[in-house]
Amino acid sequence: MEKRSVYTNKLLPYLLLAPQLVITLVFFYWPASQAVWMSFRIEDAFGISTEFVGFENYVTLFGQRSYYESMWTTLVFSLAVTILAMSFSLLLAVMADKQIRGGSVYRTLLIWPYAVAPAIAGVLWLFMFQPSLGMIGRGLIAAGVPWNPMLNGDHALLLVILAAAWKQISYNFLFFLAGLQSIPKSLIEAAAIDGAKPARRFWTIIFPMLSPTTFFLLVVNIVYVFFDTFGIIDAITHGGPAKATETLVFKVYSDGRLGGDLGGSAAQSVVLMVIVIALTAIQFRYVERKVTY
Amino acid sequence: MAVVTLKDVRKVYAGGVEAVKGVSIDIPDGGFCVLVGPSGCGKSTLLRMVAGLETISSGEVAIGDRVVNDIEPAERDIAMVFQNYALYPHMSVYDNIAYGLRNRKTPKDEIDRRVQEAARILAIEPFLQRKPRALSGGQRQRVAMGRAIVRKPQVFLFDEPLSNLDAKLRVQMRVEIKKLQRALGVTSIYVTHDQVEAMTLSDKLVVMSGGQVEQVGTPTEVYRRPETRFVATFIGSPPMNILPGVVETDGRVSVGGQSLAAADMATDLKPGLAVDVGIRPEEAEIAAPGVAGCAFAIDFVEELGATELLHGTIGEGAFVLQVPTGSVPNGTKQVALTIAPNCVHVFDRETGKRLSRRPAEASKAA
Known part of the structure; x- marks a missing residue:
């Protein structure tokens, strides 16, 4: 049998591919190349003319202390969010996978947070943890914990980490649950008869069998923390106080849109793009080897 | 090796469905007992109760002189071969067979000796380093057997182990299971819906229907003198x-x-x-x-x-x-x-x- 599809009309295959190609070109390659192009230019203060400056934007960028601070913030933020979101969702999925009364209700409730818009999620968390208005914030202060995410940078970072992780848990939960349910029950039973206690069953059988799911979620979560947490940060802290929660993606926005430095901001987004591509490539290169499909 | 005794064993599921309605069977030490019946007759449920994978609603299951109703599967000293083999797909054949021994903290050299011995008996030595997915159905079946025999349990439990094989292989494996069981002398309980398997393997045949035992006897007795229509x-x-x-x-x-x-x-x-x-x-x-x-x-x-x-x-x-x-x-x-x-x-x-x-x-x- 001929493995390749054969089209009698020479144009038809191109026509069929066109929508996909056009979308990729218009929404990815064009903006990306624009960003690269802009990162080599400087715009004047009024936005009337631009000038080609080569790598000057990059040189300036890597000479800024604040950029390294933002990188550090991003590192702490992304590690914490990824670890929190993935471990909690796995825990919840394992518990929801058990045969319990009303299991489907729990499952539905656990999926809901994903439907909440990032800005609303951010505001919700802000309300809860606001030191003078929020229920939990006031409770913490009443309990003698010095809590003020509006002034204390570490508190602010902790709050956005919690909110960002909470937002992602539903998504991860859904995939982990599906992953767990696709593990044949007889494998667990065989392991039980083979003398493996529940904890050992989890780490030697269930967890390795979930590895494709875990790997997929790792890639998705890292992309999520790098790009999609902007709304939450913007709603809760605006990157403050004193840039304590300014991650790389937030800095692109604040320097470019608020600071008016389009060239520098473009350079930042190119660097960010390179980082995420590199991270994803590393994951596929090294982590995927440990995955058994 | 042990006598297995079932005394008025019942299984009632939540919702009141009675899957097993009071079954009593004695299986002598080293005996090969086959539970046969149409699907839904409760034979698999009964086997899973002996394994400890299902709770026993009432009655008693004893292995040797120990009542095992409330004992974990791991502590019952049994091994089970599943219909879909239930091999751990991410482990090599060697690790699959060794898993039960490792869980029991058997010394390394002892594990190696026993895995090699099991592999020799089942002629799967060339595949020890392969993953289960690189094996044929018959080879997977052997690995599943290997995982069972390596532990030297008191009882073997087989849950329709041959039904995923093609007809020719099924006949061949049937003979091998019988030989192996004879050689090892381990008390075995075997569930099947295939009456040819039931006749050829058993020295004690239990015919079940609707959660009840219709007849217990040697294959010849059951064939010569059926107790029910x-x-x-x-x-x-x-x-x-x-x-x-x-x-x-x-x-x-x-x-x-x-x-x-x-x-x-x-x-x-x-x-x-x-x-x-x-x-x-x-x-x-x-x-x-x-x-x-x-x-x-x-x-x-x-x-x-x-x-x-x-x-x-x-x-x-x-x-x-x-x-x-x-x-x-x-x-x-x-x-x-x-x-x-x-x-x-x-x-x-x-x-x-x-x-x-x-x-x-x-x-x-x-």
């Missing part, structure tokens, strides 16, 4: 013919207008009582010329090679006769059959129970 039609291939009959006097029964002697029919039955009469396809014989017999009208013939199946009717009832090929000239429409008195089985039409001269209890002991 269900067992009669379930064991044996092609299944036993069941014809409507009427009790006559002197231990005779009338089928399709013909009078047959029934050696084992109860003597206290009222003449005229409507009963079911069972006759195995292979046990009726074509009468010699001039000898009177049951009139059998042939509709069509199925060739099986060495034998052929003649489909037709005796009186109003459908009947199948199995005879050596060429016993009847082509185009024969009617033959007379003679049936030996001890090959005529009589069952109560209502309850399906065998109407026997000997009480059921006495025959069980025999």
Whole structure:
């Protein structure tokens, strides 16, 4: 049998591919190349003319202390969010996978947070943890914990980490649950008869069998923390106080849109793009080897 | 190695469905007990209760002299072979077999010795470093067996282990399982819906239906003397013919207008009582010329090679006769059959129970 599809009309295959190609070109390659192009230019203060400056934007960028601070913030933020979101969702999925009364209700409730818009999620968390208005914030202060995410940078970072992780848990939960349910029950039973206690069953059988799911979620979560947490940060802290929660993606926005430095901001987004591509490539290169499909 | 005793074991699921309705079986040390029955008869549930994968609603399961009702599967000293093999896909064959021993903190060199020995017995040495997905169905089956034997358990449990194999391999593995069980002498419980597997493997055959035990006995006993109409039609291939009959006097029964002697029919039955009469396809014989017999009208013939199946009717009832090929000239429409008195089985039409001269209890002991 001929493995390749054969089209009698020479144009038809191109026509069929066109929508996909056009979308990729218009929404990815064009903006990306624009960003690269802009990162080599400087715009004047009024936005009337631009000038080609080569790598000057990059040189300036890597000479800024604040950029390294933002990188550090991003590192702490992304590690914490990824670890929190993935471990909690796995825990919840394992518990929801058990045969319990009303299991489907729990499952539905656990999926809901994903439907909440990032800005609303951010505001919700802000309300809860606001030191003078929020229920939990006031409770913490009443309990003698010095809590003020509006002034204390570490508190602010902790709050956005919690909110960002909470937002992602539903998504991860859904995939982990599906992953767990696709593990044949007889494998667990065989392991039980083979003398493996529940904890050992989890780490030697269930967890390795979930590895494709875990790997997929790792890639998705890292992309999520790098790009999609902007709304939450913007709603809760605006990157403050004193840039304590300014991650790389937030800095692109604040320097470019608020600071008016389009060239520098473009350079930042190119660097960010390179980082995420590199991270994803590393994951596929090294982590995927440990995955058994 | 141990005796396995089931005492009035019941399984009632939440919602009140009773899957196993009080089963008592004794399996002697080293015995091979096969649970056979149609799907949904509770045989797998029963096996899983012995394994500890299902809770026991009431009754008692004992392995050796230890009641294991509340003991974890891991502590019961059993090994189980699953229908889908349940091999750990992310582990090599070696690790699959060694897993149970590692969980029990067996010394490394001891594990290696036992895994190699199991691999040698099952002829899977060349595949030890492979992953299960790189193996054929038969090889996976062997690995599953290896995982069971390496632990040297007191009891083997088999849950339809051959049903995922093709017909040829199934016959081959069946023989190997039997040989292996003989060689190791481990008490075994084997669940299947295949009556050929059941007959060939067991030294104790348990026929189940609807959550109850229909009959327990050696394969020959069950075949020769089915206690119920269900067992009669379930064991044996092609299944036993069941014809409507009427009790006559002197231990005779009338089928399709013909009078047959029934050696084992109860003597206290009222003449005229409507009963079911069972006759195995292979046990009726074509009468010699001039000898009177049951009139059998042939509709069509199925060739099986060495034998052929003649489909037709005796009186109003459908009947199948199995005879050596060429016993009847082509185009024969009617033959007379003679049936030996001890090959005529009589069952109560209502309850399906065998109407026997000997009480059921006495025959069980025999």
